[in-house]
Amino acid sequence: MSAGTTGTDSGADSGTAASPGAGEWPLWEVFVRSRRGLSHVHAGSLHAPDAAMALRNARDLYTRRQEGVSVWVVPSAAVTASSPDEKDPFFAPAADKPYRHPTFYDLPEGVRNL
Amino acid sequence: MPETITERGSRSGAEAASGPRTDPGAAGPAPAQEAAFEAKIAADERIEPRDWMPDAYRATLVRQIAQHAHSEIIGMQPEANWLTRAPSLRRKAILLAKVQDEAGHGLYLYSAAETLGTGRDELLDKLHAGRQKYSSIFNYPTLTWADVGAIGWLVDGAAIINQVPLCRCSYGPYARAMVRICKEESFHQRQGYELLHTLAHGTPEQHAMAQDAVDRWWWPSLMMFGPPDDESAHSAQSMAWKIKRHSNDELRQRFVDICVPQAEILGLALPDPDLKWNEERGQHDFGAIDWAEFKEVLRGNGPCNDQRLDRRRRAHEDGAWVREAAAAYAAKRALGAAGPGEAA
Ligand SMILES: [Fe+2]
Ligand SMILES: [Fe+2]
Numbered sequence: 001m002s003a004g005t006t007g008t009d010s011g012a013d014s015g016t017a018a019s020p021g022a023g024e025w026p027l028w029e030v031f032v033r034s035r036r037g038l039s040h041v042h043a044g045s046l047h048a049p050d051a052a053m054a055l056r057n058a059r060d061l062y063t064r065r066q067e068g069v070s071v072w073v074v075p076s077a078a079v080t081a082s083s084p085d086e087k088d089p090f091f092a093p094a095a096d097k098p099y100r101h102p103t104f105y106d107l108p109e110g111v112r113n114l
Numbered sequence: 115m116p117e118t119i120t121e122r123g124s125r126s127g128a129e130a131a132s133g134p135r136t137d138p139g140a141a142g143p144a145p146a147q148e149a150a151f152e153a154k155i156a157a158d159e160r161i162e163p164r165d166w167m168p169d170a171y172r173a174t175l176v177r178q179i180a181q182h183a184h185s186e187i188i189g190m191q192p193e194a195n196w197l198t199r200a201p202s203l204r205r206k207a208i209l210l211a212k213v214q215d216e217a218g219h220g221l222y223l224y225s226a227a228e229t230l231g232t233g234r235d236e237l238l239d240k241l242h243a244g245r246q247k248y249s250s251i252f253n254y255p256t257l258t259w260a261d262v263g264a265i266g267w268l269v270d271g272a273a274i275i276n277q278v279p280l281c282r283c284s285y286g287p288y289a290r291a292m293v294r295i296c297k298e299e300s301f302h303q304r305q306g307y308e309l310l311h312t313l314a315h316g317t318p319e320q321h322a323m324a325q326d327a328v329d330r331w332w333w334p335s336l337m338m339f340g341p342p343d344d345e346s347a348h349s350a351q352s353m354a355w356k357i358k359r360h361s362n363d364e365l366r367q368r369f370v371d372i373c374v375p376q377a378e379i380l381g382l383a384l385p386d387p388d389l390k391w392n393e394e395r396g397q398h399d400f401g402a403i404d405w406a407e408f409k410e411v412l413r414g415n416g417p418c419n420d421q422r423l424d425r426r427r428r429a430h431e432d433g434a435w436v437r438e439a440a441a442a443y444a445a446k447r448a449l450g451a452a453g454p455g456e457a458a
Binding site for chain 1: 166221225298441447448
């Protein structure tokens, strides 16, 4: 449960790097910042031969209506994800620690600004 | 959020699920996995790519999403037919944007299918080989400019009715793709309606052209909801899996009821003498659909089946050199970056 499994396996059909003419272009995950002050959020994925083309494709595919002011593209093969199989044990340590939330605590009557 | 990032775990997840994870050759899935899947469905939770899922659920989704994706990209053809002959720059820009959206819809959906472990190339190969279908509506020709309006109003309109419930489909990536698509569809429908309204209130010839387009597209649009409920092969299981939320006939009825007042405002008639309000049901009655025609088109004998598939194959083949060149360029640049001595 300690080590994450490789989140993606686009290498399965696309090769780890773009190899000319060999099958499908690699897969990229696209993250879009919709406006200043917000973080980048996963929008979807696409195929592209390299990072520069992935960015251009991402612009055309995910920001046709000014949905973003900034885009990240990340090779899908580079994402490491937790496995759904170990969902419970992996996240269990947080489950029995309600004292991490402010609502856990009893406050005396009348106390303010706390 | 880890959950979104696992989206692509997809591939490995998919392969694991059909391979080692469920121990192929064994009698079946561990009951615990099956129970966990059923519990998620019952609780209206989403199934995500790397979750265990029954093989039949996966296969059903791949078939449906692929067919949907193919429909989006084949659907570009009938409208693209009028791009160079749009009557004004405004109409041309709008139509270009719409057709480009449909390409985007296709890509969102191929991505969703890929999370189930089936590559886009494989799906395209199957489309080109005629082994996977696309919506039969796109096998009808666009004979006049008014058809662009009728398609926007009726075909995109019917698609919206079909697609809105899919935003709550039990498979996460498909549902998310549908949310994105539905946001974009309403512009498609409105531009078509506006176009038809303009024609219908133009010269007598323009009005007649708009009426003719509606006459030809109305019945095929009703067929877009699929066969009647008692003949629909996959419906019951898809409903149980919450892939589908409403029956074909239910959605078709909803579409008819929405269209009737819209047609009145257009000043155009819907070509159905049996169409009338049923006070008792609170819905419209409408005439019998020619299912024999539907089956013929599905079988490949519609007016444009060969033309659509042929055009798609050619476009794919003609684009091969672009894909190869881009891959070669990427490989050359990667090589340059790796070996400092070779860097230009
Ligand atoms: Fe679409
Ligand atoms: Fe559309």
